[in-house]
């Protein structure tokens with residue numbers, strides 16, 4: 165029998181134990197082992213019932229994602245699941261941790277299901293561009309109804325054991341030992357004469373309302389997830405559960421599953437899943453690098469950013485001191501924190517009790533001496549090196565030895581900041597994205613002298629704060645902002661060449677970006693970065709011109725949402741962009757000044773100009789070792805810049821298109837638009853060798 169599945173007969177029970185660390189994924193050996201174990205149980209005359217459970221921290225967390233896209237290996241999961249359901253002896257799945265995807269499908273095929281109180285169950289396949297392909301779309305609606313199945317399968321979020329029991333997915337909850345609970349439940353079944361009970365044989369409870377539910381979900385998908393491949397197929401599979409007998413429904417589910425498996429969106433979403441896990445592995449840092457304990461924190465600066473960061477600590481249960489220069493500024497900052505929580509309570513996403521608990525962890529102070537015992541201090545003051553110097557010199561004077569001194573700078577030289585202290589090894593960048601309490605991305609900036617322990621602690625802290633933490637090196641703008649500068653510049657050039665904001669934003673939204681660059685500019689304020697642009701104009705050589713369109717708008721008082729108009733108009737404080745009739749003459753003036761005859765540009769050209777600017781800069785960032793690997797760059801763009809997950813990130817997207825094709829376009833743009841488009845040497849090298857960004861890791 166397979167080493168990943170243990171079979172043991174104890175009295176009248178067969179105990180089937182899956183043991184495939186770390187998450188008991190249903191790889192080939194587990195599938196084979198399950199099939200053999202259930203056959204053995206069936207064949208053993210002394211076995212009256214089967215108890216299925218898992219070792220380690222979780223029940224089966226799904227199919228083995230690493231097998232997707234590779235040649236299938238028998239037995240298939242549907243075959244295993246169908247055999248489990250067909251077994252002539254009653255079976256009980258004993259769930260702890262997470263029963264996800266294929267794991268839940270196996271449990272649904274068992275005749276009874278019990279779970280530890282703290283377990284979760286779900287069908288998250290849609291998040292990987294798939295649908296449950298081993299009966300989940302057919303069995304779940306039979307147990308829980310179409311409405312709940314639609315919510316779980318199209319939404320993909322796991323639910324608690326309590327909720328699952330309420331919806332008929334679980335029979336009982338328990339606390340304590342898995343084997344004891346499973347055996348007791350099985351003996352009770354036998355004593356009460358309750359035998360085999362197949363969920364696949366039950367009718368769909370709310371079949372009468374199904375048509376309306378399915379239609380409503382389709383409409384919602386068209387509205388909220390346009391362009392996504394798998395959600396509509398999830399609905400189609402559920403429709404089959406309502407309309408067809410089980411065997412035919414399973415066939416239809418398999419067909420739809422195969423379509424999803426072959427889709428490029430599935431490949432992109434699986435890439436994003438592994439990118440997130442890979443980012444935690446830091447090149448040159450041993451997995452067992454010791455970390456420092458973080459039991460308390462402090463944040464300097466109570467602006468939007470500082471308060472957002474302080475909330476992140478409070479949300480994670482870490483006591484945090486928020487320092488402002490005087491009582492008035494401090495009161496304003498604390499009020500902002502209270503308002504943010506109050507808004508969450510009003511929306512229903514936070515309870516009053518949790519708000520009170522979190523606010524109690526937040527302590528406003530005005531004296532640096534109060535930071536003496538903090539384990540980590542994050543500076544979020546004005547972006548000016550002289551101001552940072554004052555802050556870090558004081559921190560160096562008051563903080564205890566071993567405290568981590570972090571800067572939230574988004575553009576200044578972290579090594580220069582570290583040099584303001586006598587302990588540069590304890591200085592690290594923690595670049596949060598605004599609003600810091602909402603955005604998942606955290607760039608962890610590794611300075612030239614940042615110690616391994618400090619870096620490892622910063623990464624572990626990121627995880628505790630529920631952030632996607634990505635290590636980056638020191639350079640202007642780090643990874644995210646350095647690349648987005650190129651993207652923004654191209655979008656502005658396009659406006660000067662003939663496109664309208666509606667066209668630029670529309671083309672990029674159709675590609676999948678959460679927001680177009682012009683609407684994004686309006687949101688952040690067109691005057692942001694004006695001073696930087698002016699400085700750059702002085703310092704950049706003449707072959708690197710900058711667009712003028714933003715300056716033109718600012719001169720005309722169009723600053724974006726905050727002034728009621730920018731690229732778009734926002735009547736009476738509305739946040740919905742409307743066309744701005746004042747814009748056309750300004751765009752024409754900007755074109756004239758640069759000596760450009762406006763022309764019509766198509767959507768594909770717009771998307772290529774903006775995205776390939778990202779890719780070319782990303783290649784330079786990789787070669788310089790500022791990012792460790794291409795998937796880290798993708799992760800930054802997916803979590804900080806609204807890049808569509810189903811495209812996998814800019815570098816993955818370029819790999820999919822083929823680097824030779826991307827390079828050919830970049831060469832054309834270089835010929836057409838000059839020095840900004842000088843192809844990155846790494847891109848040229850990889851394209852010539854027929855390789856991909858994903859083949860490349862720092863140091864190769």
Ligand code: COA
Nearest residue numbers: 186187189225226227228229230262264265266288289441
């Ligand atoms: N197949 C293969 N590997 C998997 C996996 C799966 N279904 N689920 C997790 N892993 C791997 C991860 O890649 C990681 O490997 P690494 O240590 O080599 O990087 C390891 O298991 C631990 O996963 P991680 O996510 O870091 O652990 P966690 O404790 O934070 O979360 C889960 C555990 C199960 C909640 C989470 O891994 C998860 O959601 N997995 C995917 C579930 C899913 O989508 N199933 C449906 C598949 S169709």
